[in-house]
Amino acid sequence: MMKTLFSLFLGLLIATAAAAQDTIRIDHAASHSMVPGAKVGDGYLVITNSGGEPDRLVAASSDRAKTVQLHQMTMANGIMTMRELKGGLAIPAGQTITLAPNYHLMFQDVAKPFRQGETIRAVLRFEKAGEITVDFAVGKIAGPLDDVGGDAGAMDHGAMNMPGMEGMDMSGPSPEEAIPETLKTMFERPDKPLTILPVVVRNVWAIAGWQQDGRGGRAMLKKGHHGWSVFLCSGDGIREAAALEKAGLSPDDARALAADLADAEAKLDPKVLATFASFEGTVMMAGEAGDAGQGGHEGHGQ
Template sequence: MKTIFSLFVGLLIATAAVAQDTIRIDLAASHSMVAGARVGDGYLVITNSGSEPDRLIAASSDRAKTVQLHQKSMDNSIMTMRELKGGLTIPAGQTVTLAPNHHLMFQDVEKPFKQGERIRVVLSFEKAGEITAYFAVGKIAGPLDDIGGASGMDHGGMDHGGRGHGAMNMPGKEGMDMSGPPPEEAIPETLKTMFERPDKPLTILPVVVEKDWAIAGWQQDGRGGRALLKKGHHGWNVFLCSGDGIRQAAALEKAGLSIGDAKALAADLAEAESKLDPKVLALFASFEGTVMMAGEAGDAGQAGHEAHGQ
């Protein structure tokens, strides 16, 4: 009987080991967070080399109170992010990239992630069990390739259930969609990553774009305003925050736009906002003055946003 029991236990251990070896985690990465932020993001690539589908059902980290799997969707030009109940299926023999429509959301982060850090995360799969991955922290905002392919960044290793597994296999960019989402999706995602909190959801509407410049209206916790953004090498950055101060072409010219771009952006903004509820426009106008961003856009952006969002 003892021999049969030992064989049974051994078979269970072997089966679990095989299941874990079928799941591979690549390009686990996160954006760094501005001072005072409590919500972080996480992206990764999951490959299931097994003959049966598996499911990512949970995640946890000692750097956050909770870690949720979120799904992004667009509803009437408004981007929403909601927890994906029931987990995410990883089909047999396929690779699933958690970007741009899915990502991990680190809630109630006490110590904001800093560029160069590695965040330990335990991923729980229905069949493979617990797999520990280390998320490399990149810049405050920008496309996914700026995180996963950051120069000199150590993506570290991956630990399968405490068993040493060696270096992480890093596939080339052909394994991921590096084209990035359109500005109408990238800009809300950037602003939500920087400013949204679990208790203070952020609504971004409208978003108007003219070449490398854009204006986004925002609403949060009964307040609002407009953000002028400029596209750089690492994606869209907040250039300044204002209320009605950036509605006119003349103000946009002073901010650095060419005469043609300023007129076009102001006209597009007026047309987009003509369809909004007057109460929303009143929220935009409630932002007093103009806050210029200096240095890393996210640092000043947080200060300016929080000053009108308390």
């Protein structure tokens, strides 16, 4: 009799867990490819809870990373910061949550950088639905991922219902927000936070100053169909209009961007400018879909 009751109880538990898992659907899981030598990858996805009870994404893991964390991105005074979201992410009943751009998974201590075209398998653990295996399609190195939502630029951010998102303008990030996000996705590491300031923009071109672990430099970016991508990294080599013209800018854009950069950097501490100047030479980066960052910026600053 006890054996029969135990079997019935076990069967009920299995059936309940299966029913809960059926209510959670994962779509458009995607990740950026990584610069060679980088240790941190990202992950974006869309989670739909079709059940009648709320659930919560509480943990994630992958064989490709030592740990996988849920991170939140916030902007304050023009500087983007990322932090781990403790306590997991609520998935309300009957709603769809899109993890982009302010929330995303971070694959930490990646031994083999993600390459465009491959898939990264991860296991997501939900409070009620249990473990769900997800394959992330690896796209280009920076900018929106077409795999997420079919067109990341067209995702309905207004439909998000996430803690801390109330009152935020989700009409789309400005260049001053999107450019730091692009650079942090490519270069930031948990033990080496990246500071991006200033950011100056002229039409489809931009220059951003960066500081990391006592080093620094300037990155020139270009906006394409899939958002901002890094065109080159340098130090003082891209401060002057003549150098910007040689890089491909029109004379008018080169003069305007150089003037805007000079105005923005005039407000910075001379010590910060010295870190920008410490980047030696110029590192050309590939286009949006290419093998960007073969040299990267780490190791060039003195």
